[in-house]
Amino acid sequence: MLLQTLVTGLAIGGVYALMAVGYSLVFSILNFSNFAHGVIIMLGAYFGYYLCSSLGLGIGASMLGAMIGTAVISILNEKLAYRPLRLRKAVPLYFMISAMGAAMFLENMVYVTVGSHFYSYPSFFTGSISIGGAYVGLLDIVALSISTFFIILLTLFLNKTMMGTAIRAASRDMLVASTLGVNIDGLLMVVFALAGGFAGIAGVFLGVKYLVYPTMGVITNKAYIAAVIGGIGSLPGAIVGGLILGLVESFVSAYISTTLRDVFSFSMLIILLLVLPSGLFGKTLDEKL
Amino acid sequence: MGYINSVLTLGCIQAVSVLGLALFTGFTGQFSLGHAAFIGIGAYVSAILTFYYHVPFILALILGGLGSVVVSFIIGVPTLKAKLRSDYFVIAIMGFGEAVRVVLENLNITQGARGLAGIEKYSTLPVVILVLAVCCWLARSFIVSRYGWRAIAVREDPIAAEMMGINLFATKMLSLAGSAFFCGVGGALLAHFLMYIQPVMFTQVQSTQLVAAVVAGGIGSISGPVIMAIFFIALPEMLRIANMWRLVIYGLVLILIMVFRPSGLMGYHELTELGKGLFRRLKKEGS
Incomplete structure (x- = not known):
């Protein structure tokens, strides 16, 4: 029971981390909370669902397709809804409102065009493995390993490549980075493509584990909580925050109560913010004005 | 006639709640995705008072608003005092809104998720218009008072405002409490118009509709958001657009406004100024 809960917690935590990384990447550069990230994850789940159930692709190909689809949507989102504000040097409040508009638009577009049905993926990774007497779902293990793989890949990209260095520089100061010759437009395209791609994988995992429906973006609020717990804008923070949240949730639902799970995570968030206003790993910087 | 009437x-009921958020977002510069919780509290407090205890409507209306004020202190004092970044405040109040809904769903007195039915209908059009007018007057009095000036100073530049000796926490808290009061009154009106309330009516969707009206109406304006609130309720109804398309359009409108006209319909201006301007121009031409 303990081991099983632990693995489930880590697996869902890994998916939260994938989602939280997307929030944090965008936040670290543009300094606002991208509320549209949640619906992009939802769209990833839909893309994956169509690829594997209507076109009959395997899970790997569906995941890749979903990643490409969400990366494109994410880039479009930046170009259409954020770029004009960025050029005008608008305050973060305006970015947040625009992001919320994008979230509302995309979510309800899915309602209108696809409908509010619940879809379930064809079964993947249904078996379970017995480790030391505990049964651990295969899906959980796959989710955990794939999220770990992509997060390591991202860390390497950010730390070892020229583009990664530029992204880290821009997250310190976008203006200085651009005077030093960083193409901010191109850089943001890469950042949003990365955030979107990660959202796509996370969406497919959520879809396989639960169901696909328009308001599944609500689950992704958790990713936002994870990012905040770890300290928004910090990449290791997003990962640690995701894992902590996943573990807490899976232990609360296993040992206390499933209905209280969400109340628990929100209260944890509020209490943590009161103690550590910038999260576990957050930079203690004031709001840029 | 009955249809247009309702x-x-x-629309006017929504305008009362939007007025609340206009104080908080439009004049204090704070963003919130949880104000539906205050509408819910106002609706439930007033409905319970009239339903179980047969309290007069006007008293229930005010107590509904005050109930929301009390609740606003529960979330406002810890978060605003800790000077959370506005992003964190948004997520905190959003979580708080969800928590309030879960509580409403699990109490006995609210009859849980089934909802409270059989509330007396008191919110007729004249009553609602009267309340809206009183609320507009209250909001205007707040804004031209020194408390309102402080709020505007905080919106324009929190650091400079603090340097001038303005207490950021007290200013934001007062504005949050005020906005909660209006939302509570709006909720009370809503309960006594629909005659039936359910916790599920007060979700984040409702909060985002409030934000949409405030932003589209214009930051720093009272009349803009009020007009927009009525317009946003009335137009889709008149055009018979299905509920979901309405939200698609709201989303699009928010982006378009932020991209092309961030000041909204009448950002930083009031309808009365327009009237005065016209009057002045007519006078000039006459003389």
Whole structure:
């Protein structure tokens, strides 16, 4: 029971981390909370669902397709809804409102065009493995390993490549980075493509584990909580925050109560913010004005 | 006639709640995705008072608003005092809104998720228009008072405002409490118009509709958001657009406004100024 809960917690935590990384990447550069990230994850789940159930692709190909689809949507989102504000040097409040508009638009577009049905993926990774007497779902293990793989890949990209260095520089100061010759437009395209791609994988995992429906973006609020717990804008923070949240949730639902799970995570968030206003790993910087 | 009447009533009720958020977002510069919780509290407090205890409507209306004020202190004092970044505040109040809904769903007195039915209908169009007018007057009095000036100073530049000796926490808290009061009154009106309330009516969707009206109406304006609130309720009803398309359009409108006209319909201006301007121009031409 303990081991099983632990693995489930880590697996869902890994998916939260994938989602939280997307929030944090965008936040670290543009300094606002991208509320549209949640619906992009939802769209990833839909893309994956169509690829594997209507076109009959395997899970790997569906995941890749979903990643490409969400990366494109994410880039479009930046170009259409954020770029004009960025050029005008608008305050973060305006970015947040625009992001919320994008979230509302995309979510309800899915309602209108696809409908509010619940879809379930064809079964993947249904078996379970017995480790030391505990049964651990295969899906959980796959989710955990794939999220770990992509997060390591991202860390390497950010730390070892020229583009990664530029992204880290821009997250310190976008203006200085651009005077030093960083193409901010191109850089943001890469950042949003990365955030979107990660959202796509996370969406497919959520879809396989639960169901696909328009308001599944609500689950992704958790990713936002994870990012905040770890300290928004910090990449290791997003990962640690995701894992902590996943573990807490899976232990609360296993040992206390499933209905209280969400109340628990929100209260944890509020209490943590009161103690550590910038999260576990957050930079203690004031709001840029 | 009955149909137009109820659409207008609903629009004016929404306008009362939007007025609340206009104080908080438009004049204090704070963003919130949880104000539906205050509408819910106002609706439930007033409905319980009239339903179980047969309290007069006007008293229930005010107590509904005050109930929301009390609740606003529960979330406002810890978060605003800790000077959370506005992003964190948004997520905190959003979580708080969800928590309030879960509580409403699990109490006995609210009859849980089934909802409270059989509330007396008191919110007729004249009553609602009267309340809206009183609320507009209250909001205007707040804004031209020194408390309102402090709020505007905080919106324009929190650091400079603090340097001038303005207490950021007290200013934001007062504005949050005020906005909660209006939302509570709006909720009370809503409960006594629909005659039936359910916790599920007060979700984040409702919060985002409030934000949409405030932003589209214009930051720093009272009349803009009020007009927009009525317009946003009435137009889709009149055009018979299905509920979901309405939200698609709201989303699009928010982006378009932020991209092309961030000041909204009448950002930083009031309808009365327009009237005065016209009057002045007419006078000039006459002389």
